[in-house]
Amino acid sequence: MRTADIIALENRYVLQSYSRAPLVLERGNGVYLFDTDGNRYLDCVSGLAVNAFGYGDYELLAAMQEQAAKLIHVSNIFHTVPSVLLARELVERSFADRAFFCNSGTEAWEAALKFSRKWGNTTFAKPKFRFIAMHNSFHGRTLGSISTTGQPKYHQGFQPLLGGIDFADFNDLASVERLVTDETCAILVEPLQAEGGIHLATPEFLQGLRQLCDSRGMLLVFDEIQVGLGRTGTLWAHQPYGVEPDLMTLAKALGGGLPIGVTLMRQKVADAIKPGDHASTFGANAVTCATALAVMRKLTEEGFLAGVRDRGEHLVERLQALQQRFPGQLKQVRGRGLILGMVTERPAADYVAAFRERHILVAVAGPQVVRFLPPLVMATEQLDEVVDVFGDIVQALA
Numbered sequence: 425m426r427t428a429d430i431i432a433l434e435n436r437y438v439l440q441s442y443s444r445a446p447l448v449l450e451r452g453n454g455v456y457l458f459d460t461d462g463n464r465y466l467d468c469v470s471g472l473a474v475n476a477f478g479y480g481d482y483e484l485l486a487a488m489q490e491q492a493a494k495l496i497h498v499s500n501i502f503h504t505v506p507s508v509l510l511a512r513e514l515v516e517r518s519f520a521d522r523a524f525f526c527n528s529g530t531e532a533w534e535a536a537l538k539f540s541r542k543w544g545n546t547t548f549a550k551p552k553f554r555f556i557a558m559h560n561s562f563h564g565r566t567l568g569s570i571s572t573t574g575q576p577k578y579h580q581g582f583q584p585l586l587g588g589i590d591f592a593d594f595n596d597l598a599s600v601e602r603l604v605t606d607e608t609c610a611i612l613v614e615p616l617q618a619e620g621g622i623h624l625a626t627p628e629f630l631q632g633l634r635q636l637c638d639s640r641g642m643l644l645v646f647d648e649i650q651v652g653l654g655r656t657g658t659l660w661a662h663q664p665y666g667v668e669p670d671l672m673t674l675a676k677a678l679g680g681g682l683p684i685g686v687t688l689m690r691q692k693v694a695d696a697i698k699p700g701d702h703a704s705t706f707g708a709n710a711v712t713c714a715t716a717l718a719v720m721r722k723l724t725e726e727g728f729l730a731g732v733r734d735r736g737e738h739l740v741e742r743l744q745a746l747q748q749r750f751p752g753q754l755k756q757v758r759g760r761g762l763i764l765g766m767v768t769e770r771p772a773a774d775y776v777a778a779f780r781e782r783h784i785l786v787a788v789a790g791p792q793v794v795r796f797l798p799p800l801v802m803a804t805e806q807l808d809e810v811v812d813v814f815g816d817i818v819q820a821l822a
């Protein structure tokens with residue numbers, strides 16, 4: 425089938441809830457994707473921060489194939505090996521004592537909301553059930569997730585939303601303090617707001633939130649669905665802050681391309697959850713968990729994350745130099761590791777389209793930020809190629 429035929433079928437049969445780029449991707453190899461017309465693209469999207477090891481990684485494929493041949497799915501009314509080993513791996517490498525498995529980021533977030541409320545409603549003499557979330561945040565697309573997402577465009581048409589949610593300004597501790605009540609159970613925050621335009625939390629903000637939660641008996645919940653698992657150059661995005669949460673959500677990169685979500689929590693939260701409180705048929709799927717174990721093994725290999733930090737710093741320097749060359753068109757470089765954004769004067773979508781014409785795939789993060797999410801294995805020369813092409817595009821569009 426030709427590209428135009430496939431796109432026509434998509435238009436006819438698939439719910440039109442996405443605006444997709446006009447190309448049909450057929451296969452991938454390393455950091456390259458190939459479309460049905462045989463064109464090759466350098467990938468700086470990684471399936472939206474999923475494909476940390478690019479395409480066709482032998483070790484991930486071997487983990488998937490080996491486990492699929494043994495057992496794919498049996499549900500959570502039985503024990504299986506891969507999920508237990510993955511839970512131990514995630515717990516031992518983090519602040520957490522327990523893991524809950526589901527299938528996507530938004531489900532992991534929904535679970536974090538339910539677990540926080542159950543803890544707040546059952547731990548104190550009077551129930552605590554309110555959340556403080558951040559303006560400009562993004563937590564997914566279930567009703568709980570959009571209700572805690574501080575961007576009105578995701579709410580439109582879906583009201584009434586979940587109640588008991590107050591919004592503070594990201595990086596403004598006083599705005600959070602003003603909203604705390606005796607009914608607040610948790611503060612919800614991304615250490616780096618990704619969809620909201622690539623904004624890093626300040627150390628004072630996250631450290632202040634930790635102190636506030638400790639002094640007022642609230643949980644601190646980090647959404648690391650996009651920025652955890654090595655994307656910012658450390659296994660967890662919060663590591664450089666010296667602050668640990670009480671719950672943390674993960675998804676995206678963990679499954680090596682297979683769907684998975686995880687909610688990690690401290691024992692005090694786990695103590696509030698009883699059998700039957702929450703569940704997922706596909707959660708802890710054996711193939712996904714076996715693949716995730718291979719992802720964790722590769723991420724934590726000696727020197728791997730240091731390489732991500734080095735190449736991230738190199739890309740920041742190159743992008744900053746480009747920004748200084750074109751201060752009228754390019755406004756600011758933001759981010760950390762290999763999640764970087766360039767703030768642009770004209771719509772970011774113009775640059776995304778121009779990159780695509782030059783066979784490089786990039787994304788946006790809001791209307792005026794071009795977002796770079798290369799596979800974590802992308803080489804320095806390939807990152808340089810992206811910046812060189814960006815320079816040509818800026819000149820051409822000027």
Ligand SMILES: Cc1ncc(COP(=O)(O)O)c(C=O)c1O
Binds near residue numbers: 472530648676
């Ligand atoms: C920070 C954050 N939270 C939650 C989600 C939702 O994850 P999913 O699309 O897997 O449901 C995303 C997805 O982009 C995200 O970036």
